[in-house]
Amino acid sequence: MPYRPMWLPAQTVRSIFNAPASAELRRSQYEAFSRQIPLLYALLIVNTAAVVFTHFRVAPHWLAIYLPCALCAACIGRVALWLRARNVDLPDAVIARRLQSTLRLSAMFGVAFTAWGLLLYPYGDAYARCHVAFYMSITVIGCIFCLMHMRAAALLMTCIVVAPFALFFLMSRNVVLVAIAINMVFVAVVMTVILLTYYRDFANLVESQRKLLTKQAETERLSAENFRLANLDSLTQLPNRRRFFSDLDGLLLTTGAPKPGLAVGVLDLDGFKPINDLYGHHFGDLLLEEVGRRLASLPLPGMTAARVGGDEFGVLFSGDVSQARLLHLGAAICAALQRPYELADVTARLSASLGVAVFPDAGKTAVELSERADYALSFAKNHRRGGTAIFSSEHETQIRRSNEIEQGLKLADFEREISVFFQPIFDVSSKGIVAFEALARWTSPTLGTISPADFLAVAERTDLILSLTQVLLRKALEAATTWPPQMRIAFNLSARDVGSPEAIDGVIRTVLASGVAPHRINFEVTETALIQNVSSARETLNALKNLGAEVSLDDFGTGYSSLSYVHRLPIDKLKVDRSFIADIVDDPAARAVVKSIIDLCKNLGLTCVVEGVETASQVNALLGLGCSVMQGYFFGRPIAGTDVLEAFVMNGFLNETFLADESQTDSDPRRKRSRTP
Numbered sequence: 158m159p160y161r162p163m164w165l166p167a168q169t170v171r172s173i174f175n176a177p178a179s180a181e182l183r184r185s186q187y188e189a190f191s192r193q194i195p196l197l198y199a200l201l202i203v204n205t206a207a208v209v210f211t212h213f214r215v216a217p218h219w220l221a222i223y224l225p226c227a228l229c230a231a232c233i234g235r236v237a238l239w240l241r242a243r244n245v246d247l248p249d250a251v252i253a254r255r256l257q258s259t260l261r262l263s264a265m266f267g268v269a270f271t272a273w274g275l276l277l278y279p280y281g282d283a284y285a286r287c288h289v290a291f292y293m294s295i296t297v298i299g300c301i302f303c304l305m306h307m308r309a310a311a312l313l314m315t316c317i318v319v320a321p322f323a324l325f326f327l328m329s330r331n332v333v334l335v336a337i338a339i340n341m342v343f344v345a346v347v348m349t350v351i352l353l354t355y356y357r358d359f360a361n362l363v364e365s366q367r368k369l370l371t372k373q374a375e376t377e378r379l380s381a382e383n384f385r386l387a388n389l390d391s392l393t394q395l396p397n398r399r400r401f402f403s404d405l406d407g408l409l410l411t412t413g414a415p416k417p418g419l420a421v422g423v424l425d426l427d428g429f430k431p432i433n434d435l436y437g438h439h440f441g442d443l444l445l446e447e448v449g450r451r452l453a454s455l456p457l458p459g460m461t462a463a464r465v466g467g468d469e470f471g472v473l474f475s476g477d478v479s480q481a482r483l484l485h486l487g488a489a490i491c492a493a494l495q496r497p498y499e500l501a502d503v504t505a506r507l508s509a510s511l512g513v514a515v516f517p518d519a520g521k522t523a524v525e526l527s528e529r530a531d532y533a534l535s536f537a538k539n540h541r542r543g544g545t546a547i548f549s550s551e552h553e554t555q556i557r558r559s560n561e562i563e564q565g566l567k568l569a570d571f572e573r574e575i576s577v578f579f580q581p582i583f584d585v586s587s588k589g590i591v592a593f594e595a596l597a598r599w600t601s602p603t604l605g606t607i608s609p610a611d612f613l614a615v616a617e618r619t620d621l622i623l624s625l626t627q628v629l630l631r632k633a634l635e636a637a638t639t640w641p642p643q644m645r646i647a648f649n650l651s652a653r654d655v656g657s658p659e660a661i662d663g664v665i666r667t668v669l670a671s672g673v674a675p676h677r678i679n680f681e682v683t684e685t686a687l688i689q690n691v692s693s694a695r696e697t698l699n700a701l702k703n704l705g706a707e708v709s710l711d712d713f714g715t716g717y718s719s720l721s722y723v724h725r726l727p728i729d730k731l732k733v734d735r736s737f738i739a740d741i742v743d744d745p746a747a748r749a750v751v752k753s754i755i756d757l758c759k760n761l762g763l764t765c766v767v768e769g770v771e772t773a774s775q776v777n778a779l780l781g782l783g784c785s786v787m788q789g790y791f792f793g794r795p796i797a798g799t800d801v802l803e804a805f806v807m808n809g810f811l812n813e814t815f816l817a818d819e820s821q822t823d824s825d826p827r828r829k830r831s832r833t834p
């Protein structure tokens with residue numbers, strides 16, 4: 158409420174004498190007045206003592222000594238009380254009460270001292286009387302100054318002291334005294350004006366200070382809220398990436414071995430993407446919210462989770478970061494996220510993999526630790542989905558090896574060092590090789606022979622895969638031009654190839670330039686490659702189909718195994734991963750899985766190819782399940798391009814004998830090898 162000056166006609170006397178409505182103003186008044194209290198009473202006591210000194214011989218003792226002493230004692234008592242309460246933080250109500258009692262006391266002291274002065278006035282000579290007049294006027298001016306912040310008390314004091322004294326002098330008919338009275342009234346009026354102006358400014362100042370403080374508090378609240386929002390993931394309500402890394406930096410500044418332990422985890426949801434694609438982004442959001450809730454409510458002390466990316470979460474572990482405890486916490490987190498998600502009438506299931514890097518063994522900086530945790534995560538994803546991997550010296554060696562491979566690959570002469578081997582794909586029902594799968598081989602002059610799984614992963618990480626694919630495809634098709642025209646060739650495309658329209662243009666150009674009829678070519682793509690970017694994957698597959706080539710879904714069962722992809726994408730064949738075949742003879746569950754995939758292929762009109770067939774028992778088991786197209790060491794290991802034609806010649810031998818003699822097959826790879834073309 159704006160402050161209105163007190164001399165406006167609308168202002169009532171009552172409002173002047175009431176305590177101010179604003180608690181801040183009352184508190185400021187109280188604090189300012191507290192500082193003046195000793196001065197006020199010191200002034201009263203000293204001036205009174207001076208009057209006692211000039212009158213104790215001329216006036217009766219009760220009036221000249223006892224009464225002023227009693228008044229001064231009361232003053233000292235008041236000062237003592239104020240001094241005692243000086244540094245106490247009082248509630249608003251107590252302050253209001255004290256201000257009111259100060260007003261009453263000012264009136265009482267004013268009346269008492271004025272009465273004393275008037276009673277004393279008749280005693281003594283003209284000098285003594287002048288002293289009393291001087292005492293009254295000068296003391297009241299001093300008191301009013303001290304009461305500057307207490308407008309009501311100051312005005313009351315002015316009225317109580319000045320009015321009777323001026324009246325007393327005016328009625329004396331003594332010209333000097335009348336002049337003094339007029340002077341006194343005039344000074345009192347001037348002082349009142351000054352007092353009111355000062356008080357108004359004081360009140361305004363307090364009010365603007367209050368507004369400033371309110372604004373400041375609001376600004377602080379807003380900036381705290383902004384800070385909170387800037388550090389919060391709006392979907393999951395977990396801390397966000399920025400907060401995660403600033404917390405990590407903070408912990409790294411304070412954490413030093415062997416002080417409280419610290420480990421950084423990266424958690425990734427397995428199978429989130431296909432769920433998101435299948436049920437829509439709204440469902441994906443609900444699912445992420447639920448993941449956030451589950452992570453936040455895990456009763457695991459020393460663990461905080463943040464959302465650092467789409468379906469990626471960062472976890473900070475503190476305290477005991479022993480391997481055993483981290484594995485225990487990791488298992489608890491993964492188990493919590495593996496529980497079914499029943500949201501919006503849909504029940505979805507997914508697992509989570511966690512990679513952990515422990516400070517300081519795995520790294521000393523936030524970047525090192527999160528990179529190592531990422532590495533451990535990819536290890537967890539590849540080796541134990543839905544589980545936890547802790548970055549170890551083994552991973553360190555792998556990283557070093559991968560860096561060596563990267564360097565070697567960057568310097569490699571692909572034409573000379575990279576070659577293509579071919580592994581037969583056999584149709585047991587027609588008893589013949591129907592295709593050869595082209596498999597990359599690299600022999601580095603410095604590093605020796607490197608497994609394709611290793612160097613292709615490195616090539617995928619870098620841009621090298623795109624040019625590598627072109628060289629491999631050209632070499633593979635060159636070999637295929639020498640084969641009988643009915644023999645097909647299977648060629649693996651990497652995820653990067655599938656996701657890059659330029660790469661696919663290059664593939665198509667190479668096919669057209671090779672002279673091999675496109676319908677003889679079967680491009681193998683993995684589910685992981687398709688899922689990374691479904692729309693560009695669909696374009697790629699369509700482009701390959703338009704060319705006349707076939708497309709196979711490779712390594713089926715190891716990725717998301719989302720049948721919706723098989724259904725929605727233009728795929729001709731499905732290759733069942735060899736991990737399902739290893740136990741097919743002894744494990745009914747493995748057999749059931751393969752059977753369901755074979756049945757799925759039949760229903761969708763797809764050819765089913767089973768990989769990794771190593772024994773005749775496996776061949777027979779697969780035949781029993783209704784699958785006849787197979788690939789594996791049992792039929793032939795990958796061979797150099799120059800040996801392929803010879804393999805055709807041997808094919809007849811293989812056809813007739815492979816089913817007859819199971820005893821030769823199971824354990825000895827050299828014997829198996831001797832059976833291959």
Ligand code: C2E
Binds near residue numbers: 580608681711790
């Ligand atoms: P893949 O496409 O699943 O190829 C089959 C892999 O299984 C080959 O490994 C092959 O040697 C192996 N294999 C075949 N039969 C058996 C068997 O009976 N038992 C066992 N234990 N293994 C068998 P390889 O040649 O080491 O290739 C590994 C992976 O590297 C391939 O898996 C493929 O994903 C990738 N790859 C190979 N060549 C290329 C290529 O030219 N381009 C791309 N993008 N990837 C390639």
Ligand code: CA
Binds near residue numbers: 594649681711
């Ligand atoms: Ca393949």
Ligand code: CA
Binds near residue numbers: 711712732734768
């Ligand atoms: Ca495969």
